Amino acid sequence: MTVFQNILWGYELTHPDDWLCQPVQDSDAFVATADALDLTYDGADAGQLMVRGEWNWEAKPIEPLWQRHIGMLAGMMGAKQVGSAPWKIGQASGLEAEIVLPKKDNRRLWTGILMHDFRVIHFMANHPKETRDTFQPIATKIVSSLQFPKQIRGIETSAEGIPLPPGYQPVAPENILSDIDSPSQWRAYAGSAGIGALQAFYLREAPNHGWELEEYVPYPSTSELGFARFKLRGKNSEVAAGLMPQTQAADSPANLIFKLV
Numbered sequence: 001m002t003v004f005q006n007i008l009w010g011y012e013l014t015h016p017d018d019w020l021c022q023p024v025q026d027s028d029a030f031v032a033t034a035d036a037l038d039l040t041y042d043g044a045d046a047g048q049l050m051v052r053g054e055w056n057w058e059a060k061p062i063e064p065l066w067q068r069h070i071g072m073l074a075g076m077m078g079a080k081q082v083g084s085a086p087w088k089i090g091q092a093s094g095l096e097a098e099i100v101l102p103k104k105d106n107r108r109l110w111t112g113i114l115m116h117d118f119r120v121i122h123f124m125a126n127h128p129k130e131t132r133d134t135f136q137p138i139a140t141k142i143v144s145s146l147q148f149p150k151q152i153r154g155i156e157t158s159a160e161g162i163p164l165p166p167g168y169q170p171v172a173p174e175n176i177l178s179d180i181d182s183p184s185q186w187r188a189y190a191g192s193a194g195i196g197a198l199q200a201f202y203l204r205e206a207p208n209h210g211w212e213l214e215e216y217v218p219y220p221s222t223s224e225l226g227f228a229r230f231k232l233r234g235k236n237s238e239v240a241a242g243l244m245p246q247t248q249a250a251d252s253p254a255n256l257i258f259k260l261v
Contacts, residue, residue: 001014001015001016001017002014002015002016002017002019002021004021004028005149005152005153005154006028006051006053007152007154007155007165007166007201008053008165008166008193008197008198008200008201009053009119009121009197009200009201010119010148010149010152010200010201010204011051011053011119011121011146011147011148012145012146012147012148012149013028013030013051013142013143013145013146013147014141014142014145015030015138015142015145016138018032019031019032019138019142020032020033020034022034022037024037024050026052026194026251027050027051027052027122028050028051028052029048029049029050029051030048030049030050030051030139030142031047031048031049032045032047032135032138033045036048039107039126042106042128042130044131044134045131045134045135046127046128046131046135047125047126047127047128047131047135047139048124048125048126048127049123049124049125049139049142049143050122050123050124050125050126051121051122051123052121052122053119053120053121053122053196053197053200054119054120054121054122054196054251055118055119055120055194055195055196055197055199055200055251056115056118056119056120057118057196057199057218057221059118062093062094062095062113062115062120063095065113065115065120066084066094066095066113069111069113069122070084070097070099070111073099073109073111073124083097084096084097085097087112087114088114089114089143089144089146090146090147090148091116091148092114092115092116092121092146092148093114093115094112094113094114094115094120095112095113096110096111096112096113096123097110097111097112098110099111106128106129106130107126107127107128107129108125108126108127108128108129108132109124109125109126110123110124110125110126111123111124111125112143114146116148118200118203119148119200121146123143125139125143127139150208151208152204152205154166155205155209157209158187158189160187160234160237160239160260161209161210161211161234162187162206162209162211162232162239162241162258163201163202163205163206163208163209164189164256165189165191165193165197165198165201165256166191166193167191167192167193168189168190168191168193168256169189169190169191170187170188170189171188171189171190171255172188173186173187173188173257175188175190176188176190176244176255176257177244177257180259185259185260185261186257186258186259186260187257187258187259187260188255188256188257188258189255189256189257190255190256191253191255191256192253193253193254194251194252194253194254195219195227195228195243195245195251195252195253195254196250196251197251198228198243198254198256199218199219199228199243202230202241202243203216206230206232210234210235211232211233211234211239212232212233212234213230213231213232214231214232214233214238215229215230215231216228216229216230216231217229219243219245220250226245227242227243227244227245227254228242228243228254229241229242229243230242230243237260237261238260238261239258239259239260239261240258240259240261241256241257241258241259242256242257242258243255243256244256244257
C-alpha cells in the first residue's frame with residue numbers, strides 16, 4: 001500500500017500500490033489506470049475517486065456547506081439527492097449521500113464532506129455501474145484511511161526557517177508589492193496554490209517549524225486588507241507575512257511575501 005499526503009491541506013490517504021494519484025485542477029484523483037481520468041472511459045478498471053480541500057475559516061456548520069456542495073453537483077450533472085446520512089471518520093464528521101443521476105446516465109455517483117478544525121474535505125466517487133463490485137470496495141478503503149497527521153513529509157523551508165508551500169519559487173519582492181521600503185528585509189515567493197490551501201498550510205506548519213502565531217487575519221474576512229496576514233515569532237526573529245491573492249475569488253491562487261521585523 002502507498003501513503004499519499006497532501007502537503008497543503010494536511011491530510012493523508014492510503015491507496016493500493018498499483019493505483020495512481022494525480023492532481024486534477026484543485027483536487028486529488030485516485031484511479032486504477034490513467035485511462036480512468038477520462039469520464040468517458042468505461043473499461044473494467046474505470047472509476048474515479050476525487051478529493052478536494054476547502055478552507056472554512058468562519059467555522060460554518062457543516063449543513064449549509066453540504067447544501068451548497070449538493071447544489072453544485074445538481075447543477076453540473078443534473079443529479080438528484082436521494083437523502084443524506086451522518087458520516088464520521090476519526091475526528092472528522094460530516095455527511096454523505098448516494099446521488100441519483102439521470103436514467104440515461106450509466107454511472108453511479110457518491111459524495112460526502114467531512115470537517116476537521118477549519119478544513120472541509122470533499123469526496124466524490126464516480127464510476128460505471130458495471131464496475132461497482134471492483135471499484136467500490138477499494139475506493140471505500142481509501143476514503144476510510146483518512147488521517148490528519150501532525151507531521152507532513154517533504155516540507156522545505158526558507159533560509160530564515162519559514163516553511164514553504166510546494167512549488168513556490170523565490171521572486172523579487174517588488175514583483176508582489178510595488179511600494180515596499182527596505183527591500184533587503186523582504187522575501188517573496190510565487191506559486192499557484194489557492195489562498196485557502198495556503199492558510200491551512202501556514203496555520204499548521206508554522207507552529208510545527210518553531211514559529212509562534214501571534215496574529216492571523218484570514219482571507220476573505222470582514223477586514224479591508226484584501227489578503228491574509230500572519231505575524232510569526234521565532235526564537236531570534238519576528239516575521240510579518242502576507243498571502244496575496246492574485247484575484248478577488250474566494251480561493252484565488254496566491255503568492256507569499258514576508259518581512260523580517
